[in-house]
Amino acid sequence: MNALHEQFVTEARDLIRRATDQLIALERYGASDEAASYVLRALHTLKGSAGIVELPAMSITLHAAEDLVAGLREGTLVADSDIIDAVMACLDQVSHWVDEFEAAGVLPFQAGEDGRAMAERLRSFLTNAAADPVAPASREPAGSAGELPSWIARLIAAISSMPEPPGHATAILYEPAVGCFYNGDDPLQLMRQVPGLAACHIEAREPFAALSEIDPYACNMRFQALSIAEREDISRIFRLVPDQVRLIGIPRQALPAANAAQPSLALVRNVLEAQREMLNVPGRKADLLGCIGSAVRAAANALRYGAPPELAEAVLRGGALATAQQTPAPLLEALEQALTALAAVPSTLSDTRLGQPQARATNEVERAADRVLRVGAAKVDALVNLAGELVVAKNALARSARRVEQELGGTEISRAVERDREAIERLVTELHGAVLQLRMIEAAQLFRSFPRLIRDVARQLDKKVALVTRGETTEFDKSIMDRLFEPMVHLLRNALDHGIENPEQRHAAGKPETATISIAASRAGDRLLIEVADDGRGIDPAAIRKRASENRLLAPDELDALTDEQAIDLVFSAGFSTAPALSDISGRGIGMDAVRSGIEQMGGRVALESWKGIGTTVRLDLPTTVSMSRIMLVETGGQLFGISMDAVSETVRVTPDRISRVKKNYGVILRERVVPIVSLAERMKLPERARDQAAPRLLVIVESAGKIVAFEVDAIRDRLDVVLKPMQGLLEGVRGFAGTTLLGNGQVLLVLDAKELLQ
Amino acid sequence: MTVHRTEAGVIILEGVCPVEDAEPLLQMLQRTPKAALDWTQCERMHTAVLQVILASGIAPIGRCGDTWVAQWVAPGLHKAAGD
Numbered sequence: 001m002n003a004l005h006e007q008f009v010t011e012a013r014d015l016i017r018r019a020t021d022q023l024i025a026l027e028r029y030g031a032s033d034e035a036a037s038y039v040l041r042a043l044h045t046l047k048g049s050a051g052i053v054e055l056p057a058m059s060i061t062l063h064a065a066e067d068l069v070a071g072l073r074e075g076t077l078v079a080d081s082d083i084i085d086a087v088m089a090c091l092d093q094v095s096h097w098v099d100e101f102e103a104a105g106v107l108p109f110q111a112g113e114d115g116r117a118m119a120e121r122l123r124s125f126l127t128n129a130a131a132d133p134v135a136p137a138s139r140e141p142a143g144s145a146g147e148l149p150s151w152i153a154r155l156i157a158a159i160s161s162m163p164e165p166p167g168h169a170t171a172i173l174y175e176p177a178v179g180c181f182y183n184g185d186d187p188l189q190l191m192r193q194v195p196g197l198a199a200c201h202i203e204a205r206e207p208f209a210a211l212s213e214i215d216p217y218a219c220n221m222r223f224q225a226l227s228i229a230e231r232e233d234i235s236r237i238f239r240l241v242p243d244q245v246r247l248i249g250i251p252r253q254a255l256p257a258a259n260a261a262q263p264s265l266a267l268v269r270n271v272l273e274a275q276r277e278m279l280n281v282p283g284r285k286a287d288l289l290g291c292i293g294s295a296v297r298a299a300a301n302a303l304r305y306g307a308p309p310e311l312a313e314a315v316l317r318g319g320a321l322a323t324a325q326q327t328p329a330p331l332l333e334a335l336e337q338a339l340t341a342l343a344a345v346p347s348t349l350s351d352t353r354l355g356q357p358q359a360r361a362t363n364e365v366e367r368a369a370d371r372v373l374r375v376g377a378a379k380v381d382a383l384v385n386l387a388g389e390l391v392v393a394k395n396a397l398a399r400s401a402r403r404v405e406q407e408l409g410g411t412e413i414s415r416a417v418e419r420d421r422e423a424i425e426r427l428v429t430e431l432h433g434a435v436l437q438l439r440m441i442e443a444a445q446l447f448r449s450f451p452r453l454i455r456d457v458a459r460q461l462d463k464k465v466a467l468v469t470r471g472e473t474t475e476f477d478k479s480i481m482d483r484l485f486e487p488m489v490h491l492l493r494n495a496l497d498h499g500i501e502n503p504e505q506r507h508a509a510g511k512p513e514t515a516t517i518s519i520a521a522s523r524a525g526d527r528l529l530i531e532v533a534d535d536g537r538g539i540d541p542a543a544i545r546k547r548a549s550e551n552r553l554l555a556p557d558e559l560d561a562l563t564d565e566q567a568i569d570l571v572f573s574a575g576f577s578t579a580p581a582l583s584d585i586s587g588r589g590i591g592m593d594a595v596r597s598g599i600e601q602m603g604g605r606v607a608l609e610s611w612k613g614i615g616t617t618v619r620l621d622l623p624t625t626v627s628m629s630r631i632m633l634v635e636t637g638g639q640l641f642g643i644s645m646d647a648v649s650e651t652v653r654v655t656p657d658r659i660s661r662v663k664k665n666y667g668v669i670l671r672e673r674v675v676p677i678v679s680l681a682e683r684m685k686l687p688e689r690a691r692d693q694a695a696p697r698l699l700v701i702v703e704s705a706g707k708i709v710a711f712e713v714d715a716i717r718d719r720l721d722v723v724l725k726p727m728q729g730l731l732e733g734v735r736g737f738a739g740t741t742l743l744g745n746g747q748v749l750l751v752l753d754a755k756e757l758l759q
Numbered sequence: 760m761t762v763h764r765t766e767a768g769v770i771i772l773e774g775v776c777p778v779e780d781a782e783p784l785l786q787m788l789q790r791t792p793k794a795a796l797d798w799t800q801c802e803r804m805h806t807a808v809l810q811v812i813l814a815s816g817i818a819p820i821g822r823c824g825d826t827w828v829a830q831w832v833a834p835g836l837h838k839a840a841g842d
Contacts, residue, residue: 181778181806181807186805186806187806188805188806188809189805189806191827191831192827200831200832201835202809202813202831208813208814211785211788211789211815212789214785214814216781216782216785216807217807221806221810274830277826277827277830281803
C-alpha cells in the first residue's frame with residue numbers, strides 16, 4: 001500500500017464517520033441545509049478520492065448516495081428513517097470496502113455488483129419521489145420472461161434454439177467506455193474469459209458512422225451475453241470495469257423448460273469448448289488459478305447435467321491437477337477427453353439439473369477497527385515498548401553504577417559515572433512519560449461511534465433516546481480506549497434494552513417520551529472516571545432477588561442478608577439476566593459480568609447505582625494508562641503462579657546427577673556458582689507431586705537483590721503481559737506476593753514477589 | 760505487419776492482430792470498401808480490429824482463425840452481411 005492509498009484509507013474513514021454523525025443529526029433535527037450540505041460534501045470528496053485510487057465500484061455507489069442527499073437538501077425528498085438507513089447502509093458498505101482495500105489493496109470481486117445493487121437501491125428512493133425528475137434506473141427483471149428486456153429475451157431465444165437449455169443463467173450487458181482502448185483495455189479479451197458462455201451478441205452502441213468518418217480508437221461496442229457459470233465467477237472477470245458492466249440474474253422460470261424428449265449434448269459441448277477457449281488465452285499469469293477454478297466449475301456443472309457422471313469427475317480431477325501444477329494443461333487434457341467421450345455418448349441424459357446453489361464465498365475480511373492515529377498506532381506502540389526497555393536498561397545501569405561506587409568509591413571516575421547515571425535516569429524518565437503521552441487520546445474518539453449505535457438499537461427497539469456526552473476532551477491512553485470500547489457497548493446496550501422504557505410506558509410514568517442516556521468522562525488525579533447514566537426504569541432490587549433465587553445464584557438466607565445495594569450488584573454476577581426473554585440486543589446473561597471482568601482486567605472498578613423509576617448510573621473508575629508487567633506462568637503442586645520476568649535470569653532443565661546435596665539442602669552448579677534449589681511447592685506449602693527420581697528437574701533461576709535461588713517447578717506454562725493489581729481486601733496483609741492478575745479464563749493468578757521469596 | 764493487402768487486393772489478417780492494426784485496416788477498407796477480407800490466419804484479434812470489421816459491414820472469407828470470434832461473433836456477422 002503506497003502513501004496515496006494510506007492517505008485515502010485514513011481520509012475515507014474520517015469522512016465516513018463525519019457523514020454518519022451529520023446523517024444522525026439530519027434525521028433527528030430534520031434536513032437542515034447545513035447538515036445536508038455537509039454530508040453532500042463528504043460524499044462528494046469521498047467519491048472523488050475513490051476515483052483517484054481507482055475504485056469505480058465505490059464511486060458509483062457514492063454517486064447514487066450523493067444524488068439522494070442532494071434530494072434531501074433540495075427538499076424533494078423527506079429525511080425519513082428509511083432513507084437515512086439506506087444512506088448509512090451505503091456508508092457501511094463503503095467503510096467495509098475501505099477495510100478490505102486496506103487489507104488486500106483491492107476490492108472484493110463482487111464489489112462492482114454490490115455497488116451497483118446498492119446504487120439502485122438508493123436511486124429507488126428518487127424514483128419513488130413523484131416530483132423527482134431523475135429518470136428511473138432500469139429495474140432488474142424479477143418474475144416472468146415478459147418483464148425481461150428484449151435483448152435478454154433474444155439471447156434466451158438463441159439458447160432455446162438449442163435442444164437443451166440450461167437451468168439458470170446470468171445476462172451480461174457490457175458497454176466498454178469510449179476511451180477504453182487508450183487505457184489498454186481489450187473488451188473482447190474480457191469476453192473471451194467469461195466462463196460458461198451460452199450466447200453472445202455484439203453490436204454497435206451508436207449506429208456506426210460512414211466508414212470515412214470512423215475513429216478506429218473510439219470504442220463503440222456493446223456486448224450482450226448469457227452465461228451459465230456462477231455469477232461470482234463472472235463478476236470476477238469484470239472486476240476492473242464494474243461501472244461498464246451489468247449482470248442480471250435470469251429467473252429460472254424465464255428460461256425455457258428443458259426438453260427431455262430431445263436430449264442433446266450440443267450445449268454441454270459448447271460450454272466445454274468455451275472453457276478450452278478461455279484457458280487457451282495466452283499471457284495469463286495473475287489470475288490463472290481463478291480461471292482454472294471457474295473453468296472447472298462451469299465444465300463440471302455442464303457435464304453433471306448432461307453427461308455420464310465419470311466425465312465430470314475426470315474434469316474435476318484435471319482441475320485439481322491443474323491447480324496444483326499451476327498450469328492449465330491437465331485440465332485442457334481432461335476437457336479434450338470429455339469432448340471426445342461426448343461424441344460417443346448415447347443420447348440419454350440424467351435428470352440432474354444444472355446450477356446447484358453454491359455457498360457464496362464471503363471473504364470476510366476481519367473488520368479492522370479504526371487504529372490509525374496521525375502515525376500508525378503500531379509505530380507508537382513500538383516506541384512505547386522501546387521506551388519501556390530503556391527504563392529496564394536504565395535500572396541495569398544503576399546497578400553497575402553502584403558497583404563502580406563500591407569498588408572505586410570517591411574516585412573521579414566513580415563520580416563521573418554517577419553524574420552521567422543521574423542525567424540518563426532523568427532523561428529516560430522524561431522520555432518514557434513523553435512517549436506514553438503520544439498514546440493519549442481524547443474521550444471524543446471513544447464516544448464517536450456511540451450516537452450511531454444508540455440510534456440503530458433504539459430504532460430496532462422502537463424507543464426514543466437522546467445521547468448526551470460530556471468531557472470529550474478528557475485524555476487517556478489509547479490502550480485503555482481499545483479495552484474500554486467493548487464494555488461500554490455492553491453498558492449502552494443494556495441501558496437501551498433493559499433501562500429505557502418504550503414511549504408509552506414513559507408517557508404513563510409522566511416522563512418525557514424521549515429518554516436520555518448520558519456519558520461523561522473526567523479525570524481525578526491519575527484515574528479516569530466514566531459515567532454512563534440513563535433516566536429509564538431503574539433496577540428493582542426485589543426483581544433482582546427474585547431472579548437470583550430462580551437462578552439459584554445465592555441461597556435464600558444469603559439473599560435475605562443482602563442490602564438493596566448488594567442485591568443490585570448481583571447484576572454483575574455471571575449467568576445473571578433480568579430480561580424475561582432473551583433478545584438480540586442484550587440479555588444473554590453475559591453482558592454485565594463481562595463488563596466487570598473487562599474493567600477489572602485493566603485495573604479498574606465498576607460501581608452501579610440505581611433508583612427504581614428514576615434511572616441507573618454505572619461508574620467506571622480506571623487507570624489512565626495500563627501499566628503492564630511481563631510474567632512467567634509456572635505450575636507447581638497443581639497450582640499456577642506468576643513470577644515477574646524481571647527477576648527470572650534463566651530457566652534450566654538439569655538431570656538429577658548434577659544436583660548435589662549439602663547437609664539438608666540441595667544445590668546445583670551453574671556458571672561456576674552454587675545455586676541452592678528450593679521446591680516452589682514446598683515453599684508455598686503445597687503437596688509435592690510424586691515424580692520419577694531419574695527424570696530431569698525444571699528449575700527457574702530467580703535473582704534479586706544479589707541473591708540467587710533455583711526454584712523447582714513442575715512446568716512452565718506461558719509468558720504474559722499482565723496488569724498487576726495490588727493485593728486487596730482479605731489478602732492485603734499476605735506477604736510473598738507482588739499482586740494478582742486475572743487470566744483470560746477469569747482465573748485469579750497470584751504473582752510471586754521475587755524479593756520476598758528469596759528472604 | 761499483421762494486416763496487409765495482397766496484390767490481388769485481398770486484405771489479410773494474420774497472427775495476433777493488436778489494437779494498432781485497426782487504423783491500417785480501416786484505411787484499406789476506406790480505399791476499397793468491397794475488398795475481400797481473409798481472417799482465417801488471424802489467431803486473435805483486438806476489439807478495435809473487430810469493430811472496424813463490424814463497421815465496414817463486410818463478411819470476411821472463411822472461418823475466422825480466432826476461434827472465439829468464429830464461435831460467437833462470426834455467425835451474426837455473416838447473417839447480418841447476408842441480409
